[in-house]
Amino acid sequence: MKEKLEVNELRKGMFVCELDRPWLESPFLFQGFLVDTDNKVDELRQLCKYVYIDTEKGEDNLSKSPSPDSETSKIKPTHETDCVSQRPYLTNFEEEIKPAGKLREEASNYMAELFDDIRAGNSIDSDKTRKAVAGMVASILRNPDALMLLNNLRDNSEYAIAHSLNVCTLTLAFGRYLGFKPAELIEIGMGALLHDVGEIRVPKEIMSKKGLLSKEENLLMQTHTQHGVDILKHSNGIPDTVIEIARTHHERSNGQGYPSGLREDDIAYFARIVGIVDVYDSVTSNHNHRDSINSTEALKNMYNWRNEMFDAKLVEQFIQCLGIYPVGSIVELDNGEVGIVISVALDKRLQPKLMLVRDEFKKAYTPPRIINLALHSGDSQSGRYEINKVLEPGDYGIDLKNYLLREMSVELELVQ
Numbered sequence: 056m057k058e059k060l061e062v063n064e065l066r067k068g069m070f071v072c073e074l075d076r077p078w079l080e081s082p083f084l085f086q087g088f089l090v091d092t093d094n095k096v097d098e099l100r101q102l103c104k105y106v107y108i109d110t111e112k113g114e115d116n117l118s119k120s121p122s123p124d125s126e127t128s129k130i131k132p133t134h135e136t137d138c139v140s141q142r143p144y145l146t147n148f149e150e151e152i153k154p155a156g157k158l159r160e161e162a163s164n165y166m167a168e169l170f171d172d173i174r175a176g177n178s179i180d181s182d183k184t185r186k187a188v189a190g191m192v193a194s195i196l197r198n199p200d201a202l203m204l205l206n207n208l209r210d211n212s213e214y215a216i217a218h219s220l221n222v223c224t225l226t227l228a229f230g231r232y233l234g235f236k237p238a239e240l241i242e243i244g245m246g247a248l249l250h251d252v253g254e255i256r257v258p259k260e261i262m263s264k265k266g267l268l269s270k271e272e273n274l275l276m277q278t279h280t281q282h283g284v285d286i287l288k289h290s291n292g293i294p295d296t297v298i299e300i301a302r303t304h305h306e307r308s309n310g311q312g313y314p315s316g317l318r319e320d321d322i323a324y325f326a327r328i329v330g331i332v333d334v335y336d337s338v339t340s341n342h343n344h345r346d347s348i349n350s351t352e353a354l355k356n357m358y359n360w361r362n363e364m365f366d367a368k369l370v371e372q373f374i375q376c377l378g379i380y381p382v383g384s385i386v387e388l389d390n391g392e393v394g395i396v397i398s399v400a401l402d403k404r405l406q407p408k409l410m411l412v413r414d415e416f417k418k419a420y421t422p423p424r425i426i427n428l429a430l431h432s433g434d435s436q437s438g439r440y441e442i443n444k445v446l447e448p449g450d451y452g453i454d455l456k457n458y459l460l461r462e463m464s465v466e467l468e469l470v471q
């Protein structure tokens with residue numbers, strides 16, 4: 056049960072499910088966490104006037120199992136996990152960004168080749184796909200933030216390639232969060248990379264049409280799932296899971312998806328995951344058929360659609376995985392300084408690591424400054440290092456690509 060609490064009354068062992076910050080307006084409450092240290096109590100006291108706690112989830116209640124008719128118990132995936140990842144980061148962001156840039160470039164080149172091959176009537180070399188994904192899995196396991204940041208680059212590569220790489224990266228980061236083993240990550244990563252491969256056989260005029268599709272065009276677009284299955288089945292060594300992801304990533308819990316109108320449990324667990332990530336990347340990317348929305352809006356909408364369209368629990372876990380300031384967000388601090396989120400620790404979601412790119416007068420920092428809010432938010436009497444709001448991409452002329460190229464030394468070829 057949700058209860059409002061003055062922050063002074065907050066104690067260790069309580070489960071906070073919502074804060075009073077404007078960007079956390081109900082129902083966007085997925086910063087839920089157990090207050091397990093005095094440090095967290097202090098942080099919340101600095102940040103909020105009041106919080107909402109979930110009295111069912113406090114430490115006294117952790118051993119209770121969900122009631123038989125609870126929302127959670129209705130969903131019985133074949134591969135469900137409650138075990139979110141506590142895997143430590145093995146590299147820091149500054150170390151990982153360069154190898155991640157190289158991996159993204161290699162994967163991008165590979166996808167361009169693969170699309171050409173399929174257009175020429177050849178099948179997919181599953182070993183090469185596996186190899187491309189294995190490199191990304193290794194980077195994501197070391198530190199997911201670098202590849203995740205590269206998802207935000209609006210480069211000039213073909214939309215289909217960028218979308219495949221983005222969905223693969225996000226799926227791997229989410230799989231890492233869910234505690235998947237490396238072999239599972241490779242399999243779901245291959246599925247994510249190839250989920251839309253059938254689009255190659257959809258007429259080009261439809262794929263590149265600006266504006267909304269007609270009913271007939273939409274039906275043609277929907278054939279990409281079956282085309283994908285055909286292409287993958289005619290290639291050697293493609294795991295069944297990968298084919299299943301291509302077939303069912305547009306199925307929805309309420310049976311309104313396509314191609315088969317499957318419902319909830321009939322949709323494979325890995326396909327539900329890729330389905331969620333696919334929608335998130337589609338709505339946050341500029342696309343011929345529509346304009347993008349920012350990540351906060353996307354997550355709010357997906358939360359509202361969680362029961363009808365998705366596996367509700369997975370949507371909640373996805374929001375928890377990305378956090379309130381996903382990597383790549385541009386944020387303004389209380390004192391007016393502006394930074395790009397480059398890293399988010401799971402236990403310090405409200406205090407990410409930033410690359411500060413504008414001072415309080417919005418004048419460029421040259422070079423930018425890296426600051427870890429988790430280490431500095433308590434240092435300033437004026438509350439200088441607290442995030443005030445999320446800005447839109449492009450505000451104050453901030454070009455993420457520019458910063459990555461110049462300041463983080465990512466290879467130029469990556470984002471030409």
Ligand SMILES: [Fe+2]
Nearest residue numbers: 250251304305
């Ligand atoms: Fe698709």
Ligand SMILES: [Fe+2]
Nearest residue numbers: 218250251333
């Ligand atoms: Fe897609």
